[in-house]
Amino acid sequence: MKVLAAMSGGVDSAVAAARAVDAGHDVVGVHLALSRMPGTLRSGARGCCTIEDSLDARRAAERLGIPFYVWDFSERFRDDVIDDFIAEYAAGRTPNPCMRCNERIKFAAVLEKALALGFDAVATGHYAHIVTDDSGHRELHRASDEAKDQSYVLGVLTSEQLAHAMFPLGRTPNKAAVRAEASARGLTVAQKPDSHDICFIPDGDTRGWLADRIAPEAGTIVDRDGAQVGSHDGATSFTVGQRRGLNLGVPAPDGRPRFVLEVRPRSNEVVVGPREALAVRELAGARFTWAGLDPVASGIAVADSTAPDAVAEFACEVQVRAHADPVPARARVVPSTGAAPGAAADADDAGSPAGLPSAGTLELVVTVQEPLHGVAPGQTAVIYVGTRVLGQCTIDRTVSADAHSDSPSDAVPATAS
Amino acid sequence: MTIYLDHAATSPMPRAVRERYVEALEVVGNPSSIHSSGQSARALLDEARARIAATLGVDPIEVTFTGGGTEAVNLAVKGMLWSRRAAGHGSRILAPAAEHHATLDAVQWLVDHEGATVDWLPVDASGRLRLDALEAALASGPAALLTMLWANNEVGTLQPVAEAAALAAAAGVPVHVDAIAAYGQVPLAPVPVGVSAVSISAHKVGGPVGVGALVLRRGTEVEPLLHGGAQQRGRSGTMDAAGAAAFAHATELAHDALDDRAAHKRALRDRLAEGIRDRVPEARLSTDLTDSLPGTLHLRVPGAEGDSLLFLLDQAGFAVSTGSACQAGVPEPSHVLLAMGVSPSEARGSLRISLGPDTTAAEIDALLDALPHATRQALAAGLAARQPRLGR
Numbered sequence: 001m002k003v004l005a006a007m008s009g010g011v012d013s014a015v016a017a018a019r020a021v022d023a024g025h026d027v028v029g030v031h032l033a034l035s036r037m038p039g040t041l042r043s044g045a046r047g048c049c050t051i052e053d054s055l056d057a058r059r060a061a062e063r064l065g066i067p068f069y070v071w072d073f074s075e076r077f078r079d080d081v082i083d084d085f086i087a088e089y090a091a092g093r094t095p096n097p098c099m100r101c102n103e104r105i106k107f108a109a110v111l112e113k114a115l116a117l118g119f120d121a122v123a124t125g126h127y128a129h130i131v132t133d134d135s136g137h138r139e140l141h142r143a144s145d146e147a148k149d150q151s152y153v154l155g156v157l158t159s160e161q162l163a164h165a166m167f168p169l170g171r172t173p174n175k176a177a178v179r180a181e182a183s184a185r186g187l188t189v190a191q192k193p194d195s196h197d198i199c200f201i202p203d204g205d206t207r208g209w210l211a212d213r214i215a216p217e218a219g220t221i222v223d224r225d226g227a228q229v230g231s232h233d234g235a236t237s238f239t240v241g242q243r244r245g246l247n248l249g250v251p252a253p254d255g256r257p258r259f260v261l262e263v264r265p266r267s268n269e270v271v272v273g274p275r276e277a278l279a280v281r282e283l284a285g286a287r288f289t290w291a292g293l294d295p296v297a298s299g300i301a302v303a304d305s306t307a308p309d310a311v312a313e314f315a316c317e318v319q320v321r322a323h324a325d326p327v328p329a330r331a332r333v334v335p336s337t338g339a340a341p342g343a344a345a346d347a348d349d350a351g352s353p354a355g356l357p358s359a360g361t362l363e364l365v366v367t368v369q370e371p372l373h374g375v376a377p378g379q380t381a382v383i384y385v386g387t388r389v390l391g392q393c394t395i396d397r398t399v400s401a402d403a404h405s406d407s408p409s410d411a412v413p414a415t416a417s
Numbered sequence: 418m419t420i421y422l423d424h425a426a427t428s429p430m431p432r433a434v435r436e437r438y439v440e441a442l443e444v445v446g447n448p449s450s451i452h453s454s455g456q457s458a459r460a461l462l463d464e465a466r467a468r469i470a471a472t473l474g475v476d477p478i479e480v481t482f483t484g485g486g487t488e489a490v491n492l493a494v495k496g497m498l499w500s501r502r503a504a505g506h507g508s509r510i511l512a513p514a515a516e517h518h519a520t521l522d523a524v525q526w527l528v529d530h531e532g533a534t535v536d537w538l539p540v541d542a543s544g545r546l547r548l549d550a551l552e553a554a555l556a557s558g559p560a561a562l563l564t565m566l567w568a569n570n571e572v573g574t575l576q577p578v579a580e581a582a583a584l585a586a587a588a589g590v591p592v593h594v595d596a597i598a599a600y601g602q603v604p605l606a607p608v609p610v611g612v613s614a615v616s617i618s619a620h621k622v623g624g625p626v627g628v629g630a631l632v633l634r635r636g637t638e639v640e641p642l643l644h645g646g647a648q649q650r651g652r653s654g655t656m657d658a659a660g661a662a663a664f665a666h667a668t669e670l671a672h673d674a675l676d677d678r679a680a681h682k683r684a685l686r687d688r689l690a691e692g693i694r695d696r697v698p699e700a701r702l703s704t705d706l707t708d709s710l711p712g713t714l715h716l717r718v719p720g721a722e723g724d725s726l727l728f729l730l731d732q733a734g735f736a737v738s739t740g741s742a743c744q745a746g747v748p749e750p751s752h753v754l755l756a757m758g759v760s761p762s763e764a765r766g767s768l769r770i771s772l773g774p775d776t777t778a779a780e781i782d783a784l785l786d787a788l789p790h791a792t793r794q795a796l797a798a799g800l801a802a803r804q805p806r807l808g809r
Contacts, residue, residue, distance in 0.1 A: 028732075069728055072748050075802040108808030109801065116798035117725060118732075161807055 001120040002026045003166060006106055007060060007068070009053030011182045011189045012125025012169060014060035018185055019168035020123045021064055028119070029061035029068040032110060034077040034101075035200065050202075056189050063187055073109055080104040082200055089236050090214050092263035093378025096153070096322070097198055103156040111164055121166045126150045128389075129170025130162060138162045140291045140389040147174050152322045155382035155392040158289050207237050219268030221248060224261065224277065235268045240376035241278055248272070274402075279371030281401035283320070283381055285393030286336060288364035292390075295331075300385055307335045309362055317384040318366050320375050320395070326384055328369040336363040364393040371401035420780045421736045425570060425598060425713055425771035427620045430663075431670060434623055438663035448656045449648055462658040465665035472672045473615065473632060474606030481631045481649045482661055486597040486618030488642070489631040490519040493593040493614040494564050496639025496651060498527055501561040501591070503640070508533040511554050511563040511590070513546040514756040517570050520595055521752070524564070533561075543705040544574040544757045551581055555588040563592045567599035567615075571740040571753045571769060572703045573713030575603065582611030591637060597621060597629075601671035602710045603679065613637040619660065624667035628660035671774075678774045682712035685772055685781050689714055692785035697792050703754065703767075712772035715740055717759065718792055723767040724748055725795035730768075733787045740769030765800060 003025040005017035020027045031054050054070060061068035081100045088095035111122050127143035128151040140162055143149040147169075157165065172178055182190035201209045216234025223229050230248040232238065238245075242260040252258050252274070259278055262271040294311070295301035301314035311333035317326035366381055375381075375398050383390045421429065430438070441461055446454030448462045463477070470477045483489040494510070502508045510524050514537040527533035538550045546565055554560070563585045568575050578594055585592045591613035596605055601622035608615060614637055619628040633639060633650055645653040671678070686706075693700050693716060703715040718726060723739035730737050741751035750764035770784070 067731070069724065071724060071801065072722075073801050076805075079802075103808040104805065108805035112805045112807055113725070113798045113801065117729060117794060156808070158807075 002118060003028070003121050003123050004110070004114040004119045005029050005066070005123045006110065006125075007031050007057035008125070009056035009060075009189065009192075010125065010195065011179060011187070011192050012127075014057070014064075014125070014187050014189050015178050015182050015185070016123050016125040016168040017060065017066065018064050018181075018187070020166065021066060023168070025121075027064075027066045027123075029057065029064070029066050030110075030114075031057040031068070031070045032077075032105070033070050033072045034074055034081075034105070036074045036078075056192065060187050060189055063185070071110070071113070073105055076109045077101070077105055077200075080109075085198075085200075086210070086213050088378050089210050090265060091378075092236065092265040094239050094376040095378050096380055097200075098153045098322070099156050099380055102153055107157055107161040107165060111161065115164065121164045123166035123168055125169055126154055126167050127169050127172065127175075128154050128167050130165065130167060131388075137293050139293075141170075142384070142387040142389070143170055144173055147172055150322075151384075151389050152319055152380075152382050155291060155380065155389050156289060157291050159292050162292060211237060217268055219270070221246065221270045221272055223252075223258075224271060224273045229258075229272065232270055235263050235265055235270050238263050238270050241374045246270075246272060275373075277400055277402045278373050278375075279401040280368070280373070280375045280398040281371055282365065282367045282399035283318075283372075283375055283395050283397070284336075284363050284365040285381065285396045286361050286363045287396075288333070288362075288391060288393035290391040295385075295390060298390070300390065301332075304332070304334065307362070310334055315385075316366075316390060318368060318372075319382045319384065320372065320379050324374070327372055329366050329383075330369075331364060331366045331383055333362050333364055336361045363396075364391070366393075419734050419736050420783060422770045422772060422776065422780070422784065423736045423738045424773040424776075425573075425621070425710075425769065426738055427626065428623050428773050430620075430625065430667065431623050433670065434663050434667045437666040438625060438659060441659035441662035444658065446658075448658050449646070458658040461662045462656055465658070465661035468665040468669055469617075469630060469661075470632075472606065472668050473608055473617075475608060475632055475634070478650070479632050479634055481633055481651050482656060483629045483631055483652060484654070484657075485627050485629040486595075486616055486621070487519045487629075489616035489618070489629045490517070490564075490593075490595050490597075491523045492631050492639055492642050492651060493595075493616055493633075494520060494523040494562075495527060495531075495642060497562045497591060497593060497614065497637070498531070498533060499640035500638040504638075506561050507559055509558065509560045510535045511538060511551065511560050511585075512536070513538045513540050513565050513576075515540045515544045515569055515571075515753040516564070516566055517595055517597070519597075520564055520566075536560075540756050542757050543708070544569045544572050544703075544753055545705075545708075546576050546581060548577055548580055548584065552584055555584060555590060560588070560590045563590050565592070565594060567594050567596035567605065568603065568710045569753060570598040571751055571767075572705075572715040572757070573598075573709035573771075574705055575599070575708050575710065578612065579609040582609045586611030598713075599710065601668055601675070602712065604675060608632070608634070614639070619664035619667060622664075622667050622671045624664040625660050628657060628664045630664075674774070679711040681774065682772045682776065685776055685778060686712055686714050688778065689770065689772075689781050689785065692781070693788065696785060696789050699792050699796060700788075701763075703757070703759070712776075714770045714772075716768050716770075717754070717763055718766040718768070718795060719763045720799065721766040721792065721795035722748075722798065722801055723765060725798045726766070726768050726791055729791035729794055730784075730787060733791065735784055735787060738769045738771070739767050741767065762800060762802075766795075 003020045007013045007029045081097050085097045127147045131139045142151045197204045214236045220228045221230035229250045238260045258272040261273045296303050302312045304310035304312040313330050313332040316331050318329040319326040379395050382392045446458035448459040466480050467477045470480045536554045539547050582592045593614040595616045597618045600617040613634050615632040620626040639651040643653045700716045700718050750761040754764040
């Protein structure tokens with residue numbers, strides 16, 4: 001096969017490219033230029049997408065004896081990842097830009113260009129693997145437990161995208177093995193530190209970066225009953241689950257710490273409450289995809305005859321962050337009721353074009369067995385069955401597990417982008 | 418076997434030049450040393466200087482060797498500006514908007530750090546300096562210098578150097594000409610009246626990389642960029658005798674057969690242009706075939722990325738260029754094409770094909786066989802900025 005190896009300049013993608021070469025494929029290395037104004041040098045272990053990273057990728061390609069090119073996707077990346085990141089925060093949501101990049105850049109813009117230019121597949125250094133079933137259908141699976149499994153950030157890929165994806169590191173037992181292999185292959189990036197941060201915020205200061213792009217506006221911090229308990233300099237700099245930096249003037253009646261429960265960008269309010277109010281028993285999103293065959297075709301669930309394409313409840317696990325543990329859950333696909341109970345809390349948002357799904361739109365609804373903490377609208381919920389990634393949704397709304405949620409104002413509505 | 422059609426980037430060193438270079442490298446001695454070894458090296462250097470001067474019709478004392486074309490341009494632009502400013506002529510620079518990056522960046526540096534001002538002069542749709550604009554700029558007030566290309570390095574358009582230099586001379590403004598793309602392709606001698614400095618480079622004519630020269634006419638002063646020994650007029654640093662010898666040999670080869678080589682390249686270039694018109698109707702030619710370097714052809718494919726075209730042709734065994742500089746491989750739409758009035762999106766679909774003295778008709782025909790398919794494939798891949806269908 002003719003394989004495009006996406007080479008970031010890191011050790012994983014270099015070894016992935018090397019393995020694709022070893023497997024006998026006709027491999028071309030491509031470094032994606034995602035920034036118009038790349039820095040010259042990495043600063044410490046942070047960030048990526050510098051000229052130095054591009055040179056590292058080139059050096060690895062030279063070592064492997066494969067052709068190497070730099071493709072500019074900076075404009076696409078700005079529109080689909082950076083602007084999306086800003087818009088999501090501005091809407092009070094918590095996006096995952098790496099996921100967006102896989103969904104819309106690596107396995108969309110890059111893959112489409114690659115296919116048009118005669119490639120058969122795009123290979124990356126992600127830790128996840130693809131299994132092909134007896135009838136030729138592709139499934140996405142977790143990497144081994146010890147490896148830094150990255151199937152979560154690939155959960156957005158559809159069958160069409162998976163059909164041309166290649167993850168040569170998928171079955172590697174652990175990262176140390178990849179570094180050892182890089183070293184044995186004479187790749188200079190063998191000991192290069194991992195990048196942990198958002199690549200377009202190289203200094204790691206997401207708050208500061210956002211503050212430069214979303215004009216902060218002072219507003220109020222309220223409790224769940226709407227009583228003002230403090231003020232803030234800009235609602236969009238808060239994330240659901242955050243505790244620090246609230247500087248509340250009024251102590252909670254019980255004296256216990258309070259957490260951000262909700263960010264309401266329209267009214268510029270931040271809602272706070274006790275930790276238990278963060279616990280979520282249900283989450284749902286209308287923007288969902290299946291990573292391969294859908295659950296009914298996979299024999300995991302049965303169709304729900306009450307609506308076309310609806311899926312009856314089935315057992316699964318759900319993971320809501322890249323490094324979170326998956327938790328047992330039940331999922332179903334049902335027509336949305338149009339608004340969550342109590343969605344009127346920030347009803348002006350729901351009326352926007354980016355509001356909650358209108359009645360009749362299908363929604364992936366996930367009910368967790370034990371209450372789940374740290375779930376914010378905008379995050380992606382990836383559904384697993386065993387090691388298999390079944391699909392995902394972007395979380396539009398959550399339902400609190402707290403007793404207080406009997407009050408109708410407690411579901412967290414959010415805008416869908 | 419790769420068919421090399423990127424001679425405007427660098428032209429391969431002919432065997433005879435390579436042999437001369439190696440021979441010269443065997444000569445021990447620093448040309449500035451007083452002993453006999455030093456004198457041997459000095460003899461090589463002086464001989465080379467005289468031979469290069471002869472190709473331009475200037476005196477040897479007017480040739481200062483540099484570490485390449487970029488240094489020559491920087492020395493001319495910065496050195497002349499500093500020198501003219503010291504003499505009370507201010508620090509206003511006149512430069513066409515379609516200059517090479519060596520000039521653009523040197524001028525911009527002077528603006529940013531030395532308080533210089535610049536008038537970027539417009540070019541026409543072929544990338545040629547508009548003399549009416551130059552005239553108006555000269556009439557509008559005193560200027561420290563005019564710097565301009567002899568031939569555009571991307572699209573190949575020859576510039577009205579003699580006319581511009583005459584206008585500048587009448588206004589008492591010295592002129593630097595960046596002749597790096599033109600030297601060895603078209604005759605430059607006699608250097609037109611009014612031209613005070615000319616930059617040239619060895620590797621564009623089959624000499625070594627890292628060797629260039631700035632012609633500084635008598636009476637032209639430049640403030641040096643480099644200090645430390647004053648070995649040459651306007652430049653310090655140990656002189657590269659072997660590099661100079663190889664440069665001289667390469668440029669003599671180019672100049673001995675200048676007309677024949679130009680005719681050969683022009684015939685093939687025109688054959689290529691005609692073939693493209695016939696077989697690649699999606700392409701638009703940017704090069705003015707009547708008044709340009711003989712071996713350069715620039716084209717655009719609207720709706721395609723130049724890097725897609727380059728990739729596909731590279732895979733098919735052809736070394737060509739998108740023609741414009743890139744930072745970390747991020748292609749900027751060429752400022753030359755933008756100055757010519759081409760839209761930024763169309764400028765992204767650029768391809769520059771530049772022929773050498775040994776290019777054959779068979780090679781051009783092979784390229785013509787590969788181009789239609791590559792063009793259609795690159796068009797199918799589209800512009801990188803377009804919204805993909807997948808992942809929505």
